[in-house]
Amino acid sequence: MRGLRIDTFTFIIATVVQVYSSSVRREGRLSVTELRERNHCFAGNSSKMTNSYLWRIIRDPPVYFFGTIHVPYPRVWDYIPQNIKQAFCESQNAFFELDLTDSNTSRNLKRCQMLPRGENLSTVLPENMYQRLKSHLGYVQKMMPSWGVYDEELFHTIAGNWERKRPIWVMLMVNTLNEADIRSRGIPVLDLHLTNEALKMDKRVGAVEVVQEQCVPLNGLNVSQVLFLLNRTLWQQEALRDGTIESSFSTDDLIWHYNCGDLNSMILNLDTAQIPNILNSTMSETDLRLAEEIDRYFVDELINKRNQQMASRVKEIVESKSNQSFFFALGAGEL
Ligand SMILES: *[C@@H]1O[C@H](CO)[C@@H](O)[C@H](O)[C@H]1NC(C)=O
Ligand SMILES: *[C@@H]1O[C@H](CO)[C@@H](O)[C@H](O)[C@H]1NC(C)=O
Ligand SMILES: *[C@@H]1O[C@H](CO)[C@@H](O)[C@H](O)[C@H]1NC(C)=O
Ligand SMILES: *[C@@H]1O[C@H](CO)[C@@H](O)[C@H](O)[C@H]1NC(C)=O
Ligand SMILES: *[C@@H]1O[C@H](CO)[C@@H](O)[C@H](O)[C@H]1NC(C)=O
Ligand SMILES: *[C@@H]1O[C@H](CO)[C@@H](O)[C@H](O)[C@H]1NC(C)=O
Ligand SMILES: *[C@@H]1O[C@H](CO)[C@@H](O)[C@H](O)[C@H]1NC(C)=O
Numbered sequence: 001m002r003g004l005r006i007d008t009f010t011f012i013i014a015t016v017v018q019v020y021s022s023s024v025r026r027e028g029r030l031s032v033t034e035l036r037e038r039n040h041c042f043a044g045n046s047s048k049m050t051n052s053y054l055w056r057i058i059r060d061p062p063v064y065f066f067g068t069i070h071v072p073y074p075r076v077w078d079y080i081p082q083n084i085k086q087a088f089c090e091s092q093n094a095f096f097e098l099d100l101t102d103s104n105t106s107r108n109l110k111r112c113q114m115l116p117r118g119e120n121l122s123t124v125l126p127e128n129m130y131q132r133l134k135s136h137l138g139y140v141q142k143m144m145p146s147w148g149v150y151d152e153e154l155f156h157t158i159a160g161n162w163e164r165k166r167p168i169w170v171m172l173m174v175n176t177l178n179e180a181d182i183r184s185r186g187i188p189v190l191d192l193h194l195t196n197e198a199l200k201m202d203k204r205v206g207a208v209e210v211v212q213e214q215c216v217p218l219n220g221l222n223v224s225q226v227l228f229l230l231n232r233t234l235w236q237q238e239a240l241r242d243g244t245i246e247s248s249f250s251t252d253d254l255i256w257h258y259n260c261g262d263l264n265s266m267i268l269n270l271d272t273a274q275i276p277n278i279l280n281s282t283m284s285e286t287d288l289r290l291a292e293e294i295d296r297y298f299v300d301e302l303i304n305k306r307n308q309q310m311a312s313r314v315k316e317i318v319e320s321k322s323n324q325s326f327f328f329a330l331g332a333g334e335l
Contacts, residue, residue, distance in 0.1 A: 053258075053332050054084045061325035063318055064091060067332030069258050072184045073193035079259040091327035094198035095317065096191055097310075098214070099207035101199070112215040113169040120163045121170065129227065132234050133170065137162065139241060140177045147179045154185065168218050171230045174237060194329050208313040208330070209306070217301035221294065228290050258332065 053067030064087045069076065088094065098105055115124065122130050141155050158177065162170055176182075188196065198205045221229070239245040283291065310330065318326055
């Protein structure tokens with residue numbers, strides 16, 4: 001699977017966690033002086049390797065598009081060039097994919113992830129897959145103290161109520177239950193950090209999507225497709241556990257390419273991020289066909305359709321306030 005899709009998934013996941021831990025808060029208003037000080041914001045630290053995901057529409061006042069990725073912001077922040085931070089500071093409106101300040105976002109996402117009333121995974125999954133899943137979650141819970149992060153509450157925040165979730169969401173959850181991801185829980189991802197900054201600077205904050213638009217299409221895969229994904233995810237985790245494969249988890253690669261402003265490599269190299277690499281050269285003909293079919297579904301539903309919709313929303317938003325400046329922070333893959 002290629003990168004664009006992964007960005008979508010990780011975004012939803014990152015968002016869920018962040019929203020659940022309600023780290024977005026509207027902070028008190030700033031005085032004019034404080035605001036001015038903030039507008040010299042983010043002073044310093046342009047590094048020699050800097051990314052360049054900034055586009056500008058020729059318009060007065062300007063409209064900027066900035067490509068974000070959904071990783072803990074300290075890992076990329078120093079590489080974001082000053083001109084981007086400046087554009088952000090000067091824009092009156094800051095728009096993101098989702099409105100993380102809206103409590104409906106997390107409520108709707110939770111609702112979207114749940115199985116219909118009365119169902120749970122023990123009845124939905126084949127018995128042996130259910131047991132493998134249960135055993136893997138037990139393993140994670142057991143390992144968390146040695147990852148230096150354990151508290152009961154954290155595990156329950158991430159994995160609680162897993163039996164009531166739709167298999168596709170459990171699959172995505174399983175992919176985030178690794179040491180690196182768990183350690184960085186609670187550190188805002190870049191999008192969230194920018195949202196917080198925008199609120200502090202008293203910008204108007206908005207979104208170009210609602211959560212259902214990211215979420216509902218994921219529920220559209222059918223049973224055989226979802227079981228295939230979950231099976232492969234579990235297979236991968238089991239193989240990692242007993243050391244027959246090495247982690248192909250490449251958040252570090254992704255960050256490196258992003259920081260170097262290398263969008264093409266980024267897309268190409270995203271392959272192995274969060275979602276298991278379902279295309280595998282030794283796969284049977286049937287499995288390969290299934291994997292490609294799922295891949296196509298994701299491209300259509302989560303990239304192409306969303307891109308069109310986002311583009312028309314952006315147009316609407318910008319045209320409705322033709323004398324204001326805008327800063328759109330959307331997934332780099334999306335741009
Ligand atoms: C700039 O970045 C370097 C290395 O990442 C760090 O050591 C330094 O403290 C940073 N300077 C500022 C002003 O943030
Ligand atoms: C949240 O959802 C409720 C009901 O679905 C709706 O009435 C309300 O306007 C929504 N709030 C926002 C901020 O969109
Ligand atoms: C799942 O559903 C089955 C059958 O309705 C029920 O026996 C079981 O207790 C449920 N498990 C959980 C964890 O809710
Ligand atoms: C799932 O969808 C694929 C392609 O759309 C189809 O070939 C397959 O038979 C479906 N499986 C089920 C269980 O509906
Ligand atoms: C899971 O995948 C393995 C290996 O690819 C396969 O042998 C097995 O039949 C699959 N199980 C299910 C329930 O799909
Ligand atoms: C591909 O998947 C099969 C099981 O379906 C596994 O045995 C093999 O090691 C995998 N290959 C790679 C490169 O991951
Ligand atoms: C923007 O335009 C509206 C109406 O066209 C006007 O009322 C408002 O004063 C303008 N604002 C600025 C900052 O120019």
